[in-house]
Amino acid sequence: MSIGQKGHDVQNTGDDHFVDIKGMQFHYVTWGDPSLPVLICLHGLRxxxxxxxxxxxxxxxRCYVVALDQRGRGDTxxxxxxxxxTDQYVSDLEAFIDALNFKRVHLLGHSMGGANALMYTGRHPDRVVSLILEDSGPGAANPGSAGVARIFEELKKTPMAFSSWDEAEAFWRTARPNVSDAAIASRVKNSLKxxxxxxxxxxxxxxxxxCRISPADGRGAPDxxxxxxxxDCPALILRGAKSDYLKLETATAVCERNDRFAMHEIAAAGHYVHDDNLTDFMKVVDPFLEENAGR
Structure with missing residues (x-):
C-alpha cells in the first residue's frame, strides 16, 4: 500500500489524497489537524x-475529519x-484504516456507509471510540420499504449521461426535492465529470x-x-423524522437491544439527514463528539 497527496482543491475546503489498497486507488479528503482524534465519514450508495x-x-x-470515496465512487x-x-466495503475500510496507521477512530456513516461503519465496529469494537449512524440500521436496506423501492426506481431510471450542467442539476433537484440548494450544487459538482x-x-x-437490484447469491443486504x-462504544442512531428508509421501530429496537445506542429523530429531515436539516443534525452530533472525542 502506498499513500500520496493530490493537493488542495482551492474551490472546496479540505485536502485531497490518494491511497493504494490492493491495486486500487482510493481517494479521500481531510480537514483539520492530524494530531486530533480521527473521525472517518462514509457516504451512502451514490x-x-x-x-x-x-x-x-x-x-x-475537535476531530481530524477523513471522508472516503468508497470503491466505485467519486475519484476512487x-x-x-x-x-x-458490504463485506468488501468493510474489508476496504479495514485496509484504509491500517494504511493510514489510525489506531482508534470515530465513525460516521450515512445509509450504506452506516451499514459499513456498523459492521466494522462489530468486527473491531476495540478500535472504534464512537459511532454515528445517519439514517441507517439493521434491515433498512432490505426490500419492502418505501425507501428501498424509491432507491431501486432511481437506479433503474437514472440517465447514464447529460448534455449540460443545467440538465444534470434538474435531474438532481427532481431526485432530491427536499435537500438544500447547497446540497444540490455539491451533487452536481462532485458526482459528474x-x-x-x-x-x-x-x-x-x-x-x-x-449489485443493488440483483445481488449475487448470498451477497445482498447482510444481517x-x-x-x-x-x-461497545457510545453510539448514535439519527433518523430523519420524515425518512422513508429507516423505520422508527428499527431505530428504537437498536437502542433497546444495546444500551450503548441513543436514538434521535431530526425534524424536517428525510433520508438525507444532514442535507435536509444541517442545523438540527449538528445540534445532536456536536455535543456527542465534544463529549467523546477525548476518550
Missing part, C-alpha cells in the same frame, strides 16, 4: 466524500469485477445498480443485528 463538506468544517476543531477507482457489497462532450457519472452507476450486539 454518495461521495465531499458530501461531508458542509459538516466537516464544523467538526474539525471502479471495480472491474463489480464487487460492490465531462467526457467526450457529455457529462457522465463519476461513480460506477451501472455496476452499483446491478446487521449481530454487529449491533457487539458495539
Amino acid at each position: 454518495g461521495y466524500a465531499r458530501t461531508f463538506d458542509m459538516i466537516a468544517h464544523k467538526m474539525q476543531d 477507482d471502479w471495480d472491474p469485477d463489480r464487487n460492490y457489497y 465531462e467526457l467526450e462532450g457529455e457529462l457522465v457519472w463519476k461513480h460506477d452507476q451501472a455496476g452499483i445498480a446491478a 446487521l443485528w449481530p454487529s449491533v450486539d457487539r458495539v
Whole structure:
C-alpha cells in the first residue's frame, strides 16, 4: 500500500489524497489537524466524500475529519469485477484504516456507509471510540420499504449521461426535492465529470445498480443485528423524522437491544439527514463528539 497527496482543491475546503489498497486507488479528503482524534465519514450508495463538506468544517476543531470515496465512487477507482457489497466495503475500510496507521477512530456513516461503519465496529469494537449512524440500521436496506423501492426506481431510471450542467442539476433537484440548494450544487459538482462532450457519472452507476437490484447469491443486504450486539462504544442512531428508509421501530429496537445506542429523530429531515436539516443534525452530533472525542 502506498499513500500520496493530490493537493488542495482551492474551490472546496479540505485536502485531497490518494491511497493504494490492493491495486486500487482510493481517494479521500481531510480537514483539520492530524494530531486530533480521527473521525472517518462514509457516504451512502451514490454518495461521495465531499458530501461531508458542509459538516466537516464544523467538526474539525475537535476531530481530524477523513471522508472516503468508497470503491466505485467519486475519484476512487471502479471495480472491474463489480464487487460492490458490504463485506468488501468493510474489508476496504479495514485496509484504509491500517494504511493510514489510525489506531482508534470515530465513525460516521450515512445509509450504506452506516451499514459499513456498523459492521466494522462489530468486527473491531476495540478500535472504534464512537459511532454515528445517519439514517441507517439493521434491515433498512432490505426490500419492502418505501425507501428501498424509491432507491431501486432511481437506479433503474437514472440517465447514464447529460448534455449540460443545467440538465444534470434538474435531474438532481427532481431526485432530491427536499435537500438544500447547497446540497444540490455539491451533487452536481462532485458526482459528474465531462467526457467526450457529455457529462457522465463519476461513480460506477451501472455496476452499483446491478449489485443493488440483483445481488449475487448470498451477497445482498447482510444481517446487521449481530454487529449491533457487539458495539461497545457510545453510539448514535439519527433518523430523519420524515425518512422513508429507516423505520422508527428499527431505530428504537437498536437502542433497546444495546444500551450503548441513543436514538434521535431530526425534524424536517428525510433520508438525507444532514442535507435536509444541517442545523438540527449538528445540534445532536456536536455535543456527542465534544463529549467523546477525548476518550
